[in-house]
Amino acid sequence: MSRPSAMDLAQSAYAAYGEATDHQNYQGQPMPEWEALGERIQKAWIAAAGTIAMDILTSLANNPSPLTPDVGDxxxxxxxxxxxxxxxxxxxxxxxxxxxxxxxxxxxxxxxxxxxxxxxxxxxxxxxxxxxxxxxxxxxxx
Known part of the structure; x- marks a missing residue:
């Protein structure tokens, strides 16, 4: 299994937003399909998803697990x-x-x-x- 790209994460986030809002945008209008968003809006979703991913990775790196594994554990x-x-x-x-x-x-x-x-x-x-x-x-x- 490969790791998701920033584009994959952005598309997942956009789809989740749609599920949560009954596929309506903030104005109550139907949400366009991902492909119809336009490059500017897609880039905004990619930036947002990338920021969240980096926040999670930073959190994991700073608080990885209750213990640090060692060889032999x-x-x-x-x-x-x-x-x-x-x-x-x-x-x-x-x-x-x-x-x-x-x-x-x-x-x-x-x-x-x-x-x-x-x-x-x-x-x-x-x-x-x-x-x-x-x-x-x-x-x-x-």
Missing amino acids: VVLVPMDPTLNNGAAVAPAIVTRVWNPITINVRVLADSDAVVWRTSVVYRDNLDDVAVPAAVWTWPPRD
Whole structure:
């Protein structure tokens, strides 16, 4: 899965705005399709979406996760249940730390499957994550 571009984010934001306003603009008139907005308005949506994306990335970089991962730590990753004795989550050992939110792991599947994941990114939880999403989270702490 590739990361969304600023254009992708802008189009998603515009579509979400439309959903929230019953596809009416701020004047109560029907919203034009993205392609009909014109370059100036599209660039404004792209700038807004890009700013929000940078704010989120800056926030993640400054407050990445409750802990900083180290090589040898155990984390959790989403797993294809057919390769993991029916379980949708598997433990993984950190093999490389790229930054506080991006790591490489060796997945410990409950089978003979040998699975490595590279450049997996931290998430608070694995709810509603599609397999094989490139994400990780910490095991629950009691």
